[in-house]
Amino acid sequence: MDIRFNAAQRALRDELRGYFAGLMTPALRAECERDMGEGGGPLWREALRRMGEDGWIGLGWPESLGGRGLSPLEQFIFVEEVMRAGYPFPFLTTESVGPMLAEHGNPWLQETLVPRILRGELVIAIGYSEPEAGTDLAALRTRAERDGDGWVINGQKMWTSLAHFSDYIWLAARTDADAGRKHKGISLFLVPTSDPGFSCRPVHTLGGVRTNATFYDNVRVSDAHRVGELNGGWKLITGQLNRERLSLINFGPVSELFNAVHHWAAETDAASGGRVIEQAWVQQHLARCRTLIECMKLMVYKQSWAMSTGQLGMAEASAIKVFGSEAFIEIFRLLGEVVGPAALQRAGSPGANAVGGRLERLYRTASIITFGGGANEIQRDIIAAAGLWMPRSGR
Amino acid sequence: MDFAFSDTQAAIRELAGRICEEGVEATGLARYDEFRDLRFDAGLWQTLCDAGLPGVAVPEVLGGSGQGLVELCLLLEAVGHSLAPVPALAHTVTGLLPLQRYATPALQAAILPAACRGERLLTGAFWQAADAPPTTLQAELQDGEIRLSGSYPALPWAAQADHLLLPVRLQGELAVVLLDRDSPGLTLTPLQLTHFEPQAALALEGVALPLERVVCREEAHALWDWVRLRLRAGLCVQQLGAAERVLRMSAGYTSERHQFGVPVATFQAVGHRLADAFIDVECLRLTSWQAISRLAAGENAELETRMAAVVAADTGHRLSYAAQHVHGGTGIDRDYPLWRYCQWLRYQEMVLGGAGQQLEIIGRGLARGEGLFT
Numbered sequence: 001m002d003i004r005f006n007a008a009q010r011a012l013r014d015e016l017r018g019y020f021a022g023l024m025t026p027a028l029r030a031e032c033e034r035d036m037g038e039g040g041g042p043l044w045r046e047a048l049r050r051m052g053e054d055g056w057i058g059l060g061w062p063e064s065l066g067g068r069g070l071s072p073l074e075q076f077i078f079v080e081e082v083m084r085a086g087y088p089f090p091f092l093t094t095e096s097v098g099p100m101l102a103e104h105g106n107p108w109l110q111e112t113l114v115p116r117i118l119r120g121e122l123v124i125a126i127g128y129s130e131p132e133a134g135t136d137l138a139a140l141r142t143r144a145e146r147d148g149d150g151w152v153i154n155g156q157k158m159w160t161s162l163a164h165f166s167d168y169i170w171l172a173a174r175t176d177a178d179a180g181r182k183h184k185g186i187s188l189f190l191v192p193t194s195d196p197g198f199s200c201r202p203v204h205t206l207g208g209v210r211t212n213a214t215f216y217d218n219v220r221v222s223d224a225h226r227v228g229e230l231n232g233g234w235k236l237i238t239g240q241l242n243r244e245r246l247s248l249i250n251f252g253p254v255s256e257l258f259n260a261v262h263h264w265a266a267e268t269d270a271a272s273g274g275r276v277i278e279q280a281w282v283q284q285h286l287a288r289c290r291t292l293i294e295c296m297k298l299m300v301y302k303q304s305w306a307m308s309t310g311q312l313g314m315a316e317a318s319a320i321k322v323f324g325s326e327a328f329i330e331i332f333r334l335l336g337e338v339v340g341p342a343a344l345q346r347a348g349s350p351g352a353n354a355v356g357g358r359l360e361r362l363y364r365t366a367s368i369i370t371f372g373g374g375a376n377e378i379q380r381d382i383i384a385a386a387g388l389w390m391p392r393s394g395r
Numbered sequence: 396m397d398f399a400f401s402d403t404q405a406a407i408r409e410l411a412g413r414i415c416e417e418g419v420e421a422t423g424l425a426r427y428d429e430f431r432d433l434r435f436d437a438g439l440w441q442t443l444c445d446a447g448l449p450g451v452a453v454p455e456v457l458g459g460s461g462q463g464l465v466e467l468c469l470l471l472e473a474v475g476h477s478l479a480p481v482p483a484l485a486h487t488v489t490g491l492l493p494l495q496r497y498a499t500p501a502l503q504a505a506i507l508p509a510a511c512r513g514e515r516l517l518t519g520a521f522w523q524a525a526d527a528p529p530t531t532l533q534a535e536l537q538d539g540e541i542r543l544s545g546s547y548p549a550l551p552w553a554a555q556a557d558h559l560l561l562p563v564r565l566q567g568e569l570a571v572v573l574l575d576r577d578s579p580g581l582t583l584t585p586l587q588l589t590h591f592e593p594q595a596a597l598a599l600e601g602v603a604l605p606l607e608r609v610v611c612r613e614e615a616h617a618l619w620d621w622v623r624l625r626l627r628a629g630l631c632v633q634q635l636g637a638a639e640r641v642l643r644m645s646a647g648y649t650s651e652r653h654q655f656g657v658p659v660a661t662f663q664a665v666g667h668r669l670a671d672a673f674i675d676v677e678c679l680r681l682t683s684w685q686a687i688s689r690l691a692a693g694e695n696a697e698l699e700t701r702m703a704a705v706v707a708a709d710t711g712h713r714l715s716y717a718a719q720h721v722h723g724g725t726g727i728d729r730d731y732p733l734w735r736y737c738q739w740l741r742y743q744e745m746v747l748g749g750a751g752q753q754l755e756i757i758g759r760g761l762a763r764g765e766g767l768f769t
Contacts, residue, residue, distance in 0.1 A: 001399065001465050001687075001688060002691075002692070003396060003397075003688040003689075004685075004692065009396065255768035256768070258768060259767050266762075277762045280755070282758075283755065283759060283762050284751075284755065285758075286761045287705075287754040287761060288754060290698075290702070290761065291706065291757070293768070294682065295678040295682060298678075298681035298685060299677065299678070299681060302681060305398050306398070309399075315673070316677070319670075319673060319674045319677055322670070322671075322674060323674045323678070377663065377667070380663075380666065380667040380670035381663065381667075381670075383670035383673050383674070384666035384670045384673075385666075387670070387673050388642070388643075388666075388669055388670070388673055389646065390646050390660035390661075391650055391658050391661055392661055393657065393661040393662070
């Protein structure tokens with residue numbers, strides 16, 4: 001039991017911080033802000049490839065797959081730092097789909113796509129939800145049917161974030177309509193977005209983030225594009241979601257935001273006299289946020305550590321997702337109160353300040369992950385069942 | 396970074412857990428309710444001492460097992476989990492630890508081996524929720540010895556301990572002295588606390604103390620801070636043990652209890668409340684062990700112990716009421732074990748200073764520029 005970074009981990013963090021200070025040029029930062037913190041632009045692509053070339057994306061991957069053979073904890077330190085630097089890192093590709101492909105993909109997928117992920121050349125979007133299948137994901141209707149050696153896919157997906165600049169969709173489709181239970185007849189495919197049957201329409205959200213509705217009209221893929229066992233896709237979905245839940249709660253950006261608000265409060269005069277940070281309620285708010293972020297950090301580190309021993313627990317992954325997503329909302333609220341009216345001004349508004357503009361936007365985006373990545377109600381069900389061994393009702 | 400216990404630690408954890416659970420099971424806790432019997436199982440305490448557990452962090456030359464704070468905290472976690480009626484926290488964190496760190500070799504040799512064997516019981520006045528050394532204990536130099544006077548409001552195990560470690564004002568400056576409990580002029584008034592632990596108020600009137608019983612003067616403030624950090628961490632891990640037990644008790648009960656023909660655990664409102672409790676307990680586990688890790692490595696943990704204390708206070712309060720609620724009337728039925736845990740969760744929440752005070756202190760540190768993310 002020793003919950004401290006060792007010297008090598010501290011050195012890695014410092015090295016990464018220096019690396020990203022150089023990588024995040026003003027031009028790249030401006031492009032990322034224009035793209036609402038999602039990426040996809042030419043400079044963003046170039047930076048992702050450079051991270052791949054410099055061996056960072058595969059830091060915690062086995063050397064046999066083209067990685068550097070460090071542990072998932074070092075991998076997490078990398079992701080924490082890249083996000084802290086403000087780079088919209090495609091963590092769903094690298095941290096959730098990538099490892100699933102490495103573990104369950106056929107040799108072709110492992111030999112062609114996995115190395116390209118680690119080189120920063122590929123972005124993959126997730127195609128699960130449908131207009132009529134959200135929280136009840138197994139109700140999905142998109143179907144894949146055998147056609148000679150390959151498959152023909154038809155259907156529609158919702159909330160396919162990043163699809164407009166992704167190379168592939170990690171797509172869940174029904175391959176056995178007659179399976180006894182609805183989650184039994186699902187398979188996973190990697191669908192190239194270059195297929196003429198694929199199309200994509202934007203959906204604009206409260207926080208300014210674009211997501212997509214995606215359409216699959218007689219999309220044709222070879223059987224090599226199928227992942228894992230036929231009709232065994234549910235296991236891949238839950239495995240990917242487990243990793244996604246861990247990745248969603250990255251405290252790099254929020255700890256950096258905390259420091260920025262602290263700096264602002266220490267430098268800014270309060271209307272009542274003195275500096276903002278000298279007010280008792282401001283100190284209480286900051287202390288509360290500091291403690292929430294610490295808990296988030298420790299939960300994530302523990303799971304990253306557990307992954308290195310192959311013990312990513314379902315209950316723990318869900319606990320991080322529930323705690324983190326709800327803590328983000330509370331933190332953005334409290335930090336917004338500290339900053340005051342400036343946290344209502346859009347970035348770019350005359351007189352807006354940087355930290356206020358960020359909080360204005362973050363407060364609008366914060367609800368996404370309480371339901372995205374599996375609604376928190378489902379996560380609490382998982383915690384009760386897998387963490388507390390409580391019986392659950394049938395649904 | 397390692398979140399697992401080593402083989403030695405796992406063995407100590409298993410041993411401490413087994414002795415505490417078996418000891419509590421053998422005599423039960425009901426006999427101590429409403430102060431019927433003094434809440435002290437001397438036989439169980441001796442078994443723990445014979446197993447080397449209270450002295451686990453004391454160097455071998457002084458009669459201990461030569462392990463560290465992590466290992467000691469495994470005992471405290473087991474005491475919290477079982478509510479074993481033993482003076483583990485007072486004897487170790489407010490007695491053995493400061494003596495082994497700050498006392499003269501002569502005093503250490505006189506006290507520590509016997510204290511590790513269970514022949515002497517120690518306690519110390521380090522419990523102020525207000526988080527500053529007491530100003531109510533005065534000491535004067537008189538004819539080559541010390542005269543103590545004043546009072547201390549509530550000292551755990553004071554009436555049972557052989558020696559009391561007291562922070563006093565010696566000629567106006569903070570000093571720490573070791574007083575024998577049977578000293579003439581020392582009056583102990585037993586108190587009745589919410590959780591039935593033996594505690595007493597101290598009144599001292601011209602109590603004589605030889606000079607060699609001054610544990611330290613120059614380093615008295617350092618000793619105070621050093622003990623307070625470890626006491627905070629020890630209370631948090633004891634809270635963790637109790638909280639873990641309450642969480643599992645609640646999950647178990649709701650899984651067995653049927654209403655409307657189904658286990659009440661199958662209602663989402665019940666499952667979700669306990670899922671939130673699961674998250675609270677996980678946060679308490681991680682913040683507590685982080686603080687302990689840092690202290691065990693000799694690092695400062697001012698911020699880390701206070702954050703753990705905030706989580707311990709919030710978790711104790713929320714878990715106590717969630718557990719009582721999902722148990723229905725059974726939770727408050729004195730024939731069912733939950734209610735005693737609720738009293739301990741409350742005591743530990745309050746003696747840690749409460750979440751509000753800890754947040755205030757963290758916030759003041761932040762205003763000074765301490766505790767930012769690196």
